[in-house]
Amino acid sequence: MVNAQFPITITPKYNFPLPPENLLLPQQLIELSMRSLKQLEKFHPPLGKGPPYQSTLPRGDRQFRTANLVKLKPNALQTRIVAIDASSIRIGETERGTLLAIRGAIVWRQAKRYRYLRLGPFPFHITERNKNEICSFLHSGNRAAVVHEDFMPSFIHLQTKLTTLLERWIQAFVIQTTHDSLILWDGSLVVGPFDVPKHSVEELLKEARSRKNTILAFSKMTRLLLHGRRITDFIWRQPPPCLLKIRNHSMMAGSMSLLGSVYVTKLSAGSCAFRLDVDKELSHKRAVEAVQNLLGDDLIRQSYPETLRLAHIFSTFTANEVIGIQRCFALESNMKIVTRPNIRRLLFGRFGKGAEG
Amino acid sequence: MRLYRKEGSTIQIVCFPNERVEKGDYLTIGDSQIGKSLIVQVIDIQYANVPGILEELLRHYDGDSYIQGEDVDPFEVATHIAYIQDARLLICKIRATENGGDLVFASSWLPHRSRAKVQKLSIERLLTKAGTNNGYSIHLGETAEKKQLNVDVRALDGSLNIITGKKGTGKSHISKLLTLSLASHGAPVVILDLNGEYTRLSHNNDGKPNEFLEKIHVLNPRQNLKITLGQMELRVMLSILINALHLPGTSAREFRRIWHYLLQQNALSMHELGEAIRNWKCNQHIRDALYSRYHTLLNSGLFTDNSTQITSLGEALDLARVGGVVVINLRDTSNIDRLIVVEFLLGKLLELLSNWKLRAVFLFAEEAHLYLKETYWDDIVTRMRHFGVFTTFITNQPDTIRENIYRQADNLFLFNFTNEHDLETVSKASRVDSETIKSVARDLPPYNCLVSGRIVNDFPIVAKIRRLDVHAMGQTRLFFSDEN
Structure with a gap:
């Protein structure tokens, strides 16, 4: 009643995030998902999943000294820190396709507390029949569309495409609803030609700059080499916190484009160092300031920002959720879930490791 | 509910949140194709070991408001996830196999895992199947389903019974109920009343005489119990x-x-x-x-030469022979005198029974270790039952009753115990498995009893014992009262 008499104008800063009921979810994504599920009739999806990806961290043992190394000082300015991540999981297979689910998460730090907003899970049933429709959707004029028109992704790659689509949409949403913030992305600022169209990411970066937002993209793994060594090796023995700008690395080839300046950073003690991409339109000084703000305003564990770690945790699917989604599929589509035999196990017994099928 | 696994006589069943099952409930696991079903009892309820549950709990830990947030879940998948999270595992004991209406107390048969249908079996239907109520019925209380539990009092005939539980859980309550039920069915009962709790059984809570006035005979040593x-x-x-x-x-x-x-x-x-x-x-x-x-x-003061002062125990028992209770009030009696009274009573009972002046007698002995000599335990359990002394021991210290008594007990009325040692002692009873005793007794609320043995045809049943409208004398006297 009071609000009705005295309308209050709210700045975008303090209006973040929008309440969930006002959140403009990509309605088309939901509709696409529902259409894909409607095609479920009688099929028998096995529930197996591939083995988790085993990461191998590079091990550098020689100290590398460089004039580009910047010693960082934490600078607490109460900067808003927002992290975004999305993930997907294969729920099972059917005779006609694959059941999968995607989910995105936004985590932000406010008054020394963390808050989150999770979007999803969005379940999909991808078959040969609806693959074209999904591709058409990805090719559409949607701002967040990420698939090049000339590229028809394979059946398996659609999972990644849909995940990236959701992630890009959330990134766009956050950029449009914040300013003067540090926005943390998971991954790099490498684009094109088909997976991540250059123009869409360029637009996001441009929008972010106009709102004085700084995007910091953290890569947990990198294959970038410099003088034949992984770039993270160069900062291995440096005392934290520090930042090293990498020039003339191995990436500058092929059809891929890099929209950011590449750094390696070690934010806290321990064995971890990460590749960090910062919008290349921003100056080196601004990049250093942004990382120092991050150090001052966020918790850092194992050189990784807590906000981004939480975004990853909240978007990831647990085994319990997979079972819940399977149940949801089973009830909504009235299907009977049957496990398909693991061919590798059948053929090779205990030696049948690796992905099923 | 779905059949999950079997180990020995234990069956595990996965139960979902919308299915209401409690400890003590009975289930049937039926295979309609072969017309057989297992009758099992739930003895424990656990969370199902759903993979990923720890990650889920850690992710949403907000004990110190470290992180809070909201979910936009357009497909309402969260309800399904919560459904899986809340799935429970019912640990059940096989009680019998039903084969075309006949009950067999064996578990050699195993139902088809995916075809088997798991359903709740009401206690009422169970007892009908078991045929426990054939005439001499007593209303013991009510089941978890709020249905009246009636049992056949004849199951106490020729039986050795134990009523045990920690203080204040309702032991005296059920012993009074059994006593009056036996008396109302025409049986003679003798109570060795240590605390004078049974002396007012002939009066209601409001102090008015009840239907048992003529059937209750209280004998107080040195007052109206004197011997020549x-x-x-x-x-x-x-x-x-x-x-x-x-x-x-x-x-x-x-x-x-x-x-x-x-x-x-x-x-x-x-x-x-x-x-x-x-x-x-x-x-x-x-x-x-x-x-x-x-x-x-x-x-x-028990012995007299004045024949006008004596009260014949035989006469009191004679009055109780057609249904009555002789209460030997040991409340104000010293330890030695108590031993003398009990020796006299047991000797007299044997004398009357061996001369067929009494057909049989139901003896209720509270905290018997305080007045029964070691030599008498085996005597009561073995020799005296052949003469017709059917004893019910009542105690809150289960280790005061010897292990062989538990092994030979025909009926066990078990109230709440939390102490592991007590549960271990009681679990020696042979008519029910120790896991059931340890798991069920630990969670019994006051006045709820695990009844097992002949009286329930070896189907252990949890029942809330009916409250009696008789003057209860067994409460602990308190210094601080609500009025103060």
Whole structure:
């Protein structure tokens, strides 16, 4: 009643995030998902999943000294820190396709507390029949569309495409609803030609700059080499916190484009160092300031920002959720879930490791 | 509910949140194709070991408001996830197999895992299947389904029963209920009442006499329970002297001579007994031993030479023979006198039973270790039941009853215990498995009892014991009351 008499104008800063009921979810994504599920009739999806990806961290043992190394000082300015991540999981297979689910998460730090907003899970049933429709959707004029028109992704790659689509949409949403913030992305600022169209990411970066937002993209793994060594090796023995700008690395080839300046950073003690991409339109000084703000305003564990770690945790699917989604599929589509035999196990017994099928 | 696995006589069933099952409930696992079903009882309920649950809990930990947030879940998948998270695992014990209406107490058959249909079985239907209620019915209380639980009182006939549970859980309550139920069905009951709890069974809570007024006979030692030596057999007197007063064997032999002498002289009285001991020609030590026991008997106030003062226990039991309760009030009786009274009572009971003056008697013994000598435990369990003494032990200290008593108990009325040692002791009972006892008894609320044994055809049942409208005397006296 009071609000009705005295309308209050709210700045975008303090209006973040929008309440969930006002959140403009990509309605088309939901509709696409529902259409894909409607095609479920009688099929028998096995529930197996591939083995988790085993990461191998590079091990550098020689100290590398460089004039580009910047010693960082934490600078607490109460900067808003927002992290975004999305993930997907294969729920099972059917005779006609694959059941999968995607989910995105936004985590932000406010008054020394963390808050989150999770979007999803969005379940999909991808078959040969609806693959074209999904591709058409990805090719559409949607701002967040990420698939090049000339590229028809394979059946398996659609999972990644849909995940990236959701992630890009959330990134766009956050950029449009914040300013003067540090926005943390998971991954790099490498684009094109088909997976991540250059123009869409360029637009996001441009929008972010106009709102004085700084995007910091953290890569947990990198294959970038410099003088034949992984770039993270160069900062291995440096005392934290520090930042090293990498020039003339191995990436500058092929059809891929890099929209950011590449750094390696070690934010806290321990064995971890990460590749960090910062919008290349921003100056080196601004990049250093942004990382120092991050150090001052966020918790850092194992050189990784807590906000981004939480975004990853909240978007990831647990085994319990997979079972819940399977149940949801089973009830909504009235299907009977049957496990398909693991061919590798059948053929090779205990030696049948690796992905099923 | 879905059948998950079987180990020995334990069946595990996955149960979902919308299915209401509690500890003690019965389930049937039926295979319609072969017309058989397993009857199992839920003895424990656990969370199903859903993979990823720890990650889920850690992710949403907000104990110190470290992280809070909201979910936009357009497909409402969260409800399905919560459904999986709340899935439970029912640990069940196989009680019987039903094959075309016949119950077999075996579990050699295993139902088809995916085809088997798991359903709840009401206690009412279970007891109908088991045929436990065939006429001599007593209303014991109500089941978890709020249905009346009736059992056949004849299951107590010829049985050894144990009522146990920690203090204040309702042991005396069920013993009073059983006592009055037996009496109302025409059975004679004798109660060894340690705390005077049963003396007002003939009155309602409001103090008015009830239907049992004529059936309750309270005997207070030294007041209306006095004995002449003429009422006694030598065997009973020797039992008192040897078991209660620890008279050595040599002295007992001299006493036997004195007793026969007085009997020949037709002078069997306390006064003449004292005189005879004083003048008897024997070793001085023996005389002293006999004389000290004589004075103990005299000072107990139980013995009299005045025949007008005596109350015949036989007469009281005769009144109770067609349905009644003889309460031996041991409340204001010293330890020694208590032993004398109980020795006399048991001796007298055996005498009446062996002469067929009594057909059988139901003996309720509260905290029997306080007045029953070691030698009597086996006697009661083995020999006396053949004479027709059917004992019910009532105790809150289960380790005071010997293991062989538990093993031979036909019925067990078990109330709440939390102490592991107590549960371990009670779990020796042979009519029910130890896992059921340990798991179910630990969570029983007050006045809820796990009834097992013959009385429920070996289908253990949890029941809330019916409240009696009789003057309860068993409550603990308190200093601080609500009024203060």
